[in-house]
Amino acid sequence: MSQLSSTDTPTEEAEIATDTVREAMLEQLSAELGDxxxxxxxxxxxxxxxxxxxxxxxxxxxxLKNGMGFAYFSFVSAIDWLPSPFGRDMDSQVDLALEGxxxxxxxxxxxGLAGGETRFQVFARVNDIVGHRALTIKADVPADTxxxxxxxxxxxGANWHEREAWEMFGINFEGHPGLRHIYLPGExxxxxxxxxxxxxARRVKPWPGIVDVEAMPGSxxxxxxxxxxxxND
Amino acid sequence: MTDISDRQQLGYIASxxxxxxxxxxxxxxxxxxxxxxxxPATHGTLRIIAKLDGEQVIAADPVMGYMHRGYExxxxxxxxxxxxxxxxxxxxxxxxxxxxxxILAAEQLMEVEAPPRAQWIRTIxxxxxxxxxxxxxxxxxxxxxxxxxxxxFAFRDREHILNQIESATGGRFHPNFDRIGGLKDDxxxxxxAETKQVMKKMRGFCDEIETLVMGNEIFQKRxxxxxxxxxxxxxxxxxxxxxxxxxxVDWDVRRDNPNGLVYDQVDWxxxxxxxxxxxxxxxxxxxxxxxxxxxxxxxxxxxxxxPIMAKVPRIIKVTAGEAYVETENPLGVMxxxxxxxxxxxxxxxxxxxxSFNNMSITPWLLKGVYVPDIVTILGSLYFILGDIDR
Amino acid sequence: MGLVExxxxxxxxxxxLNMSRKYSLWVYQWGLACCAIEMGAAFGSPRYDVMxxxxxxxxxxxxxxxxxxxxxxxxxxxxxxxxxxYEQMPEPKYVISMGSCANCGGPYWDSYSVTKGVDxxxxxxxxxxxxxxxxxxxxxxxxxxxxxxxxxxMAARWKGESIxxx
Numbered sequence: 006m007s008q009l010s011s012t013d014t015p016t017e018e019a020e021i022a023t024d025t026v027r028e029a030m031l032e033q034l035s036a037e038l039g040d041x042x043x044x045x046x047x048x049x050x051x052x053x054x055x056x057x058x059x060x061x062x063x064x065x066x067x068x069l070k071n072g073m074g075f076a077y078f079s080f081v082s083a084i085d086w087l088p089s090p091f092g093r094d095m096d097s098q099v100d101l102a103l104e105g106x107x108x109x110x111x112x113x114x115x116x117g118l119a120g121g122e123t124r125f126q127v128f129a130r131v132n133d134i135v136g137h138r139a140l141t142i143k144a145d146v147p148a149d150t151x152x153x154x155x156x157x158x159x160x161x162g163a164n165w166h167e168r169e170a171w172e173m174f175g176i177n178f179e180g181h182p183g184l185r186h187i188y189l190p191g192e193x194x195x196x197x198x199x200x201x202x203x204x205x206a207r208r209v210k211p212w213p214g215i216v217d218v219e220a221m222p223g224s225x226x227x228x229x230x231x232x233x234x235x236x237n238d
Numbered sequence: 239m240t241d242i243s244d245r246q247q248l249g250y251i252a253s254x255x256x257x258x259x260x261x262x263x264x265x266x267x268x269x270x271x272x273x274x275x276x277x278p279a280t281h282g283t284l285r286i287i288a289k290l291d292g293e294q295v296i297a298a299d300p301v302m303g304y305m306h307r308g309y310e311x312x313x314x315x316x317x318x319x320x321x322x323x324x325x326x327x328x329x330x331x332x333x334x335x336x337x338x339x340x341i342l343a344a345e346q347l348m349e350v351e352a353p354p355r356a357q358w359i360r361t362i363x364x365x366x367x368x369x370x371x372x373x374x375x376x377x378x379x380x381x382x383x384x385x386x387x388x389x390x391f392a393f394r395d396r397e398h399i400l401n402q403i404e405s406a407t408g409g410r411f412h413p414n415f416d417r418i419g420g421l422k423d424d425x426x427x428x429x430x431a432e433t434k435q436v437m438k439k440m441r442g443f444c445d446e447i448e449t450l451v452m453g454n455e456i457f458q459k460r461x462x463x464x465x466x467x468x469x470x471x472x473x474x475x476x477x478x479x480x481x482x483x484x485x486x487v488d489w490d491v492r493r494d495n496p497n498g499l500v501y502d503q504v505d506w507x508x509x510x511x512x513x514x515x516x517x518x519x520x521x522x523x524x525x526x527x528x529x530x531x532x533x534x535x536x537x538x539x540x541x542x543x544x545p546i547m548a549k550v551p552r553i554i555k556v557t558a559g560e561a562y563v564e565t566e567n568p569l570g571v572m573x574x575x576x577x578x579x580x581x582x583x584x585x586x587x588x589x590x591x592x593s594f595n596n597m598s599i600t601p602w603l604l605k606g607v608y609v610p611d612i613v614t615i616l617g618s619l620y621f622i623l624g625d626i627d628r
Numbered sequence: 629m630g631l632v633e634x635x636x637x638x639x640x641x642x643x644x645l646n647m648s649r650k651y652s653l654w655v656y657q658w659g660l661a662c663c664a665i666e667m668g669a670a671f672g673s674p675r676y677d678v679m680x681x682x683x684x685x686x687x688x689x690x691x692x693x694x695x696x697x698x699x700x701x702x703x704x705x706x707x708x709x710x711x712x713x714y715e716q717m718p719e720p721k722y723v724i725s726m727g728s729c730a731n732c733g734g735p736y737w738d739s740y741s742v743t744k745g746v747d748x749x750x751x752x753x754x755x756x757x758x759x760x761x762x763x764x765x766x767x768x769x770x771x772x773x774x775x776x777x778x779x780x781x782m783a784a785r786w787k788g789e790s791i792x793x794x
Binding site for chain 2: 051052054076078084085115117118130137141160161162164165166173187197198202204
């Protein structure tokens with residue numbers, strides 16, 4: 006197979022993304038999007054998250070792909086920020102289903118990076134594989150319509166991801182060529198990834214593995230707060 | 239990104255021409271062919287509804303979900319250590335590789351770093367699961383074009399790798415070995431020498447496949463120029479792994495963003511192939527297995543001594559925050575977007591699995607191909623159903 | 629067949645018939661998930677070599693099989709297909725449920741989309757535990773099924789319901 010060649014791998018170190026790279030990205034984005042960029046979070050050396058308005062969702066994709074070189078589409082999905090009224094309590098080790106408790110009252114919603122205003126957020130990730138950059142884009146989904154513009158026109162690969170988000174969260178994507186079930190059988194009711202969708206099996210049967218303490222390697226004392234495993238090689 | 243090579247351009251133009259011809263010349267009464275959900279060509283439970291015109295596919299619509307197990311929902315009711323045992327089963331051929339990005343994301347949130355020895359062993363096992371995974375592809379791809387023998391070779395030699403993984407982790411298939419802050423155990427005595435022997439065997443297997451399959455005229459005729467993915471289309475659909483490198487895109491997360499694995503410590507090479515067809519994807523994967531054996535060999539020589547666990551609390555509560563970590567898994571880029579609220583359980587885990595993106599190109603790619611080529615194209619894209627449906 | 633239906637089949641012939649049946653099991657590989665690979669290792673790899681047990685793992689269609697190995701997660705979407713496959717098989721037919729998922733739902737016991745055990749839709753003869761079971765475990769399951777076939781009383785199997793051909 007000598008006639009087949011491989012493109013040469015650059016020998017020098019891949020450019021390490023620094024703050025300046027991400028800050029420049031953020032600047033470029035805020036210059037383009039203006040007021041549509043409603044929030045951002047920059048973790049130096051790790052990641053950049055921005056939040057745009059739902060109206061600017063498609064425009065952002067367009068700009069990222071054609072204006073900034075983020076040609077690689079990674080994923081689109083959604084987040085439900087409603088504290089779960091079912092399943093495990095969010096701050097304890099107790100599985101509420103065990104106690105047969107009723108669904109809890111909805112607590113106040115706490116949003117993640119780059120903030121939020123509505124219960125549902127769509128979030129996506131795109132990469133610039135030449136410059137080794139990537140960022141996460143979020144947008145609040147309007148509570149009344151649950152509709153955001155589709156990315157399919159910009160990134161064809163968003164098609165299946167949006168179908169998944171539609172099925173799992175019930176979020177509509179305007180301009181999507183065909184929102185239909187992707188995973189679940191057609192007669193399935195509800196949107197399973199919503200936090201208020203109960204896992205019925207958990208409500209009728211206790212979770213068998215409620216004890217979550219696992220012994221760490223090399224530990225012999227149960228009371229140890231922290232433990233470091235030793236090497237014997 | 240490299241430019242489109244002539245060969246690629248030709249292949250692309252040819253497929254475009256096939257599209258046009260389809261509309262003009264071959265106007266016959268259409269028929270719908272249902273392949274699956276259980277069909278040997280679909281590696282599990284994928285179903286493809288293909289609209290045919292004669293022998294050509296006009297439209298192909300993959301139907302997934304026959305293996306949908308609801309991972310993302312289940313992670314919300316499992317503690318972090320329990321999640322790793324669950325996500326082993328996403329890509330069941332390279333199980334250990336599934337754990338790593340999740341653990342790395344959790345470590346990033348907790349601001350814990352695994353000790354060097356753990357990082358080394360992680361990378362070794364990561365590459366070994368790549369070999370265990372891709373070896374089966376190399377045998378299976380030959381089955382797709384009608385040669386049954388190589389798959390027996392693949393199963394035979396895969397056992398060696400599984401034995402090594404089992405003796406190190408205790409799990410033949412699903413190790414569940416990675417922990418936040420390190421690894422469960424250290425390597426057993428004598429493992430390093432044995433693994434080196436196995437790596438030699440795997441290189442032998444690669445040579446065997448190369449002489450047995452790759453030079454074969456039938457194999458070449460069935461794969462060359464078939465299923466051409468131009469790089470720009472591949473990027474739009476989010477293809478990754480050998481599927482995008484087979485289209486000449488020089489992008490490998492292992493090299494560009496090692497993310498806590500020690501790929502920068504070894505001398506290795508990212509292989510790409512400019513053609514973008516089924517053959518090039520096969521070729522790239524074959525080279526990747528070879529590279530993986532080299533990476534493992536070098537890492538085995540340089541494993542540092544030291545602890546295998548960092549200091550972590552006994553009961554793991556991951557600091558509130560969000561982290562996305564992706565790694566170059568056997569099937570392509572796999573990433574976990576972990577949202578934590580400081581509890582025992584993750585608040586939301588978005589699993590970005592490679593096969594889902596890799597398969598999303600099929601409606602585009604299968605348009606205009608002949609029916610037997612469906613099989614080779616699907617085979618060359620190489621997906622695991624669990625990785626698509628999650 | 630008259631003898632069988634009336635329960636008068638001689639013991640020796642039953643034993644001979646059963647032995648013939650147990651050593652020519654055509655098995656359909658209904659590989660669904662991780663277990664499919666271990667099943668592949670058991671049936672298709674030189675190390676485990678299932679044919680030495682008189683099991684032939686390469687039938688052309690479920691209509692020609694005696695045994696089906698349901699290996700892997702059965703989802704609610706898949707369940708109708710599993711049932712249809714079972715109905716396509718000719719009697720006498722046997723089912724091995726391989727792996728925790730097919731046995732009871734396994735690690736997906738609380739999932740919204742997984743059927744909690746294939747025995748909810750079709751009768752199962754042998755359960756092989758494990759996640760996934762090793763190939764040896766599957767071979768053990770097959771041997772157990774063969775024992776069961778050997779001791780099967782044809783008369784008992786057919787008693788009560790005579791075969792009516794319309």
